[in-house]
Structure formats: C-alpha cells, structure tokens
Amino acid sequence: MKFAxxxxxxxxxxxxxxxIGAGPSGLAATGYLSCQGYEVDVYEKLxxxxxxxxxxxxxxxxxxxxxxxxxxxxxxxxxVNFLFRTKVFKNNQNRADVGDEFVERNMPxxxxxxxxxxxxxxxxxxxxxxxxxxxxxxxxxxAFEYLYFWRLYEEGFLFNQFIKGxxxxxxxxxxxxxxxxxxxxxxxxxEIYILHSSNINEVPMGMYWIRSFLNExxxxxxxxxxxxxxxxxxxxxxxxxxxxxxxxxxxxxRSIECDLVIAxxxxxxxxxxxxxxxxIEIDSSGRIVVDRYFRxxxxxVYASGSVVLGAIYRLGKSFGDGLNAAKNIDVYLQxxxxx
Amino acid sequence: xxxxxxxxxxxxxxxxxxxxxxxxxxxxxxVCSFLHxxxxxxxxxxxxxxxEKPISCFHCTKAPCVAVCPTNALGxxxxxxxxxxxxxxxxxxxxxxxxxxxxPELLPIGHTIKxxxxxxxxxxxxxxxxxxxxxxxxxxxGSPEKITRSMREKALxxxxxxxxxxxxx
Numbered sequence: 001m002k003f004a005x006x007x008x009x010x011x012x013x014x015x016x017x018x019x020i021g022a023g024p025s026g027l028a029a030t031g032y033l034s035c036q037g038y039e040v041d042v043y044e045k046l047x048x049x050x051x052x053x054x055x056x057x058x059x060x061x062x063x064x065x066x067x068x069x070x071x072x073x074x075x076x077x078x079x080v081n082f083l084f085r086t087k088v089f090k091n092n093q094n095r096a097d098v099g100d101e102f103v104e105r106n107m108p109x110x111x112x113x114x115x116x117x118x119x120x121x122x123x124x125x126x127x128x129x130x131x132x133x134x135x136x137x138x139x140x141x142x143a144f145e146y147l148y149f150w151r152l153y154e155e156g157f158l159f160n161q162f163i164k165g166x167x168x169x170x171x172x173x174x175x176x177x178x179x180x181x182x183x184x185x186x187x188x189x190x191e192i193y194i195l196h197s198s199n200i201n202e203v204p205m206g207m208y209w210i211r212s213f214l215n216e217x218x219x220x221x222x223x224x225x226x227x228x229x230x231x232x233x234x235x236x237x238x239x240x241x242x243x244x245x246x247x248x249x250x251x252x253x254r255s256i257e258c259d260l261v262i263a264x265x266x267x268x269x270x271x272x273x274x275x276x277x278x279x280i281e282i283d284s285s286g287r288i289v290v291d292r293y294f295r296x297x298x299x300x301v302y303a304s305g306s307v308v309l310g311a312i313y314r315l316g317k318s319f320g321d322g323l324n325a326a327k328n329i330d331v332y333l334q335x336x337x338x339x
Numbered sequence: 340x341x342x343x344x345x346x347x348x349x350x351x352x353x354x355x356x357x358x359x360x361x362x363x364x365x366x367x368x369x370v371c372s373f374l375h376x377x378x379x380x381x382x383x384x385x386x387x388x389x390x391e392k393p394i395s396c397f398h399c400t401k402a403p404c405v406a407v408c409p410t411n412a413l414g415x416x417x418x419x420x421x422x423x424x425x426x427x428x429x430x431x432x433x434x435x436x437x438x439x440x441x442x443p444e445l446l447p448i449g450h451t452i453k454x455x456x457x458x459x460x461x462x463x464x465x466x467x468x469x470x471x472x473x474x475x476x477x478x479x480x481g482s483p484e485k486i487t488r489s490m491r492e493k494a495l496x497x498x499x500x501x502x503x504x505x506x507x508x
Contacts, residue, residue, distance in 0.1 A: 001471075001472055001473065001474045001476075002466070002471040002472060003472075005370070005460070005465065005466065005468055005471035005472055006374075006460065006465070006468075007463070007465070008463055008464065008465065024366075024474075053474060061362045061474075061475055062362075062474045062475055063474065063475055063476045066474065066475075066476055067474065205389055206387075206388040206389020206390070207387070207388040207389055208387045208388055208389035208390045209389050210389075314364060314365050315364035315365065315366055315474060316364050316365025316366040316367070316368055316369040316383075317365065317369065319366045319369050319370065319472070320365075320366075320368075320369025320370070320372065320373060323369070323370070323373045324373065327373075
C-alpha cells in the first residue's frame, strides 16, 4: 500500500506541515503533501503507523507488511519524520483513550500550531462507547478493544493469551461486530449470542453477514435491553437482559451465562482538545467542525477523517478525505506564498 | 493477429481484481475519484446487502468496445490499456452496448469515459492509483505469468489448508 503513489520524487514546494495521527486519513495526506515537496512531521501515539488499519483490523483483511512498506517508503524516499509514541494534546488537558499505554512523550498542541505552516488533525475515533459497568470487569470489553488487544498480542506487545471460553455475548450492532464474532468463531467459542435493540433487518452489518453467522450457529436475539451483568470477583458470569415485543407491553427477563462480554456501540471522535480552543470548534458529539475545504475556524489548522465525521468504518472514505484535505492545505500554502 | 494486439500482449501488463481478497473498503474508488476530478473509474457496488465489491475496465485484449467504436476513439496504448481519445469520441454509446461488463460511461458533456489505468502515472513509471493504494493487495498488477502464478498459488494454499484440516480431524 503506497501512500506517495502520485510521484517518484518530492516536488519543489517549501513549507513545514504537521500531521497529527497516522491513520488512513493522516497517511494519505502525508503521501500527497510529501509528494508536493513539503516537509512533513507525523505525530502518532502508537508505536507503528497505520491507525486502525494496523491495530484494529484482522490480518486476513489488511496486508500489514504492505502498510509498513508504504510508511517506510514515506520515511526513506520523502524524509517524512515519524514521531511515534507521542501524544498531542492541548496544554493542561488530557483524556484517556485507547492506546494511551504506549505514550512516552506529550506534545502540546499550542507548540505544534506555532511551529508549522499548516496542521492536519486526523486523530480518528479512539474512544469506543462502553457500558458503565464494564470498567471493573476483566472479561468485558468493547469490540474495538477486543480487536485492538488481539492485534497487540499478535504484534508481541501483550504476552498473555486472550480470554477463551465456550459462551460469548455481543451487545450492539455496529460494524465491528462482524470482525469480533469472526475472531470468536476462530477462537473456538461454541455459543455466541448477538443482542441488539432493534429488528434484525435493521442491523447495519447486512444480510450477508447475518446469514453467514446463522449458518455458523450464532444466535441473534432482537428487541433486547441490557439489565445487569452478573459478576463474581470481577469476572462476568452472566448477562441479564429484558426481551420485549414491539407494540406490546409484554416483556420477558432472561439471562445468559457467558465467559466473555463484548459491547459494540460505536466510537467517539478523539480530537486533541477537550472543548473548543482558539477557533478549533468541537460539536456536541465531539467532532471537529470544518468547512467544505476541511478548514477549522483557526487559521492554518485543518482536520479530516473520523475526527470530523465520527467513526467511519469505511477505510476508503477516510483515505479520500485525507487526500482532499491535503490538496486544500497545498492550495492554502501556495496562495500564502504569493500574497 | 494484428500488430497492435501483439504489441500489447508482449508489453504484458494486466490488472486483476482478486475478489476473494478484496475487503470492499473503497480506497480504490476514492483514490480514483481524487485522480480523475471527482469521477471514479473504478467503483464499488452493493450487490448483496453487506458486501460491496469494485468493478472497473478489464482492459480486454480483444476489446469489443474498440471493435465497435466507429471513430477509432477507443484503442490500445503501448502497455495494453484500452483508452479513449475524448476529442474523437462522438458519444454514440455503441461501446456501452458492446461492453460485456457495462464499463464505459457517457458523461452529460457528450463523450464517454472509462478507466485508462492512470495514463499520467504510468507515463512517470508509477503504478495506477488503485493498485498502488489497495490495503489488502487485492488488485494485482503485472505480467500474465505473474497473475497466473499468484492465482494458482492462492488456490493451492486453499487446497492444502483443506487437507491439513481433514488430516487433523
């Protein structure tokens, strides 16, 4: 996977650009900008570039070697500077996100804005929505964390084997359910229950996956509401839920014994500020507000990818967004030179 | 065999979308759209709910669109890509009717467009955009021998996996 696919060698533009977050959007932008000749510094809190491509997608989907090759190509052929294990955040603020365990250095956002000619924020959505009780339970995760921990184990960052068992319950219906359930099937879970709040036909994963999981013996339970997770010494033993019928007041309380609980309820954007900062506006769902040129209201600061649109599950969309944001940054920097 | 076709078979570059490996992420479509001013020439379609796959020109060596084009707007270039010279195109849509995959597209402006395997990038000795950026290496690019080999190796892997599974039962 090449990121600098548009040129053989760097162009003649001059200027320094910072890209915050080396996910699909940030890397696409880095490829475009370094092709034009800009000096690009990429800040990434994880130890490798690639974002969710590297840390949340299973190996049969993405060629990890291909992503690493693309990143090395950026580094060697275009002298892109990758600053790994570095978290960028506004001074005196912080927020705990997935992946913070790798952070060794903190970089204030203010310094970056001051030191570069343009900044692209593409920090993605690394804050999976969870269920309150999950925090203290050792075998309950969000789907995002489940996939992430698996990747860490595969990459040798985690040494203990992941929870295995017979029964698993998946709550929620977003697209990470597909990958999590596939992983569980691969790990030999015998009974997998997918609980969702609506009708089975409204589940975003689509009929193809529903049918294929039904064939594998996965059960879908529709119209449910989680009541309680039964725990014993910090380990979930069973999940209690209410099953109701639409257009009727009839409900049944049920309980499923389980060895693993997964919640897949979407992810929230993780901008490098908590609330608005000097023109970088954050909306009520945590996204950075940009216009159609990917500009924030703060001069020279741009944003693209999931941090703007909310968790995008489509790699292509993030990638395309990054390319278009980079093009706009290039136009902006060129205009400024002639003014 | 006419001279033109021999040249392109000898030049020997082919693109193949390996639909087994494709994850339907849409990077190819977005990159293509970026490279072609907002008109993607490789496009994903949702044929089954939940599964999306891309389709683009197959660059046939005996392309029906080239055969039917009345103004010779369609032809083969040096590397075997079927390309269109828009100035010659009269927008008759006979290529659309002839193409077994429905690839050529008539623009409102009055001429047809289709994938040219990123002519501009190839002129600089670069790979076409969709091939260079595919995250799952599902779009293969190379000589017919390379493509045959890669497909056969994949099939063999599947067969030998099935054998090991059988043996372990």
